[in-house]
Amino acid sequence: MSASRPGSDPGKGGYHHGELRAALVAAGLSILEEGGDASALGLREAARRAGVSAMAPYRHFPDKDALLAAVATVGFERLRCALQAADGGGEGDADAREALYAQGAAYVAFACAQPGLFRLMFSARSGGSRPATLCEASAAAYAVLSDRVATLVPAASAAEEALRSWALVHGIASLVIDGMVGEAVRSDPQAAAALASRLLRLEPIVG
Amino acid sequence: MSASRPGSDPGKGGYHHGELRAALVAAGLSILEEGGDASALGLREAARRAGVSAMAPYRHFPDKDALLAAVATVGFERLRCALQAADGGGEGDADAREALYAQGAAYVAFACAQPGLFRLMFSARSGGSRPATLCEASAAAYAVLSDRVATLVPAASAAEEALRSWALVHGIASLVIDGMVGEAVRSDPQAAAALASRLLRLEPIVG
């Protein structure tokens, strides 16, 4: 009686449009991929791309922030996949270290390749706080990095080391996409990834 | 014939309003300080606070981005002052290291205390590229950190070490103000600064 309703499960309905929710999220992603400007992502523009009226999105999202959060959630899922692919799952000691560096490079390359999406992921805040699905998606992505760090350091310092690594690569990514480290790096994800890998290996000042 | 014109030097006019340009920048700063939301900073709202018509700002800024850039420039100047104050100018070896840690803590505390302004500083981009004054202000702030790092490491690696330190503190600041590291830290600049200081001292994974 509840699961038999036409649009009970969001994202797989089959009525007028069929997949409006998914189409809107896809439209949002395409907007971010085209014009790096995050302010270009709007409800009306997304509806336009989905071939639907301007108010239709409100049947699937309570407000604009909710759509942004849904798009950001997809972004975190993509980031998690990218990190997992870069890690490779090596278990040796040297392999584990290289896996961490590869994750850092992938993190920065991801941000560099899709700056609009990356910025949205860390600014999407629906009604003051993040929706649960967004939190879960970001936590899942962080877990990939956190788990790798856990294989490299004692358990006691694992949490802080993971946070330090995250902050470092996140800082590099943010500075690069905001144009603070030279134009040559921003438009070249490979160069940005190489920079991240180099900074991760760098000897610390506390030597 | 040119310098004798009433409003030749922007920012120090004395006509109808007197200091409209400065008043608009101040209004922008106050907007950012009140509602953490950066999207609340608009031309019309700034004009409203300055007690002037909605179109008046266009006599002092070509478009909205230019006002944002001017506000961001003030933000970088404030950040530079905060970093210089935190550094203290110590010259001993241990003092120098502590000065660097203090700068990192001050950087994160600044972002935590004024998240809207901090975000604007790294997203203000007038017409695709940053105005010269904004670049100079950000470079001046970075120089404070860069110079301190230069006193701690060999000249050959100074540039990369400085960038690494900047990325680390910038990453911490970004993650904190975007609510990715726990609510307790975000609303407490002191706690955020302590976190930054701790992560800066942390042993690296390459041990």
Added chain:
DNA sequence: ACTCCATGTTTGCACCGTAATCATAGGTTG
């Protein structure tokens, strides 16, 4: 066949950024 309700549309409002046009004030110059 009838009804119901989720989905999509239409209309309307307040706000924003900005272009075009007009009004004014205060020095500059004859």
Added chain:
DNA sequence: CAACCTATGATTACGGTGCAAACATGGAGT
């Protein structure tokens, strides 16, 4: 001193946005 000239600010108008409210539609369950 008076006329003017230009920088500054005000008005009006246009397209865009997010959103609320009322309306239309069409497949699902009875």
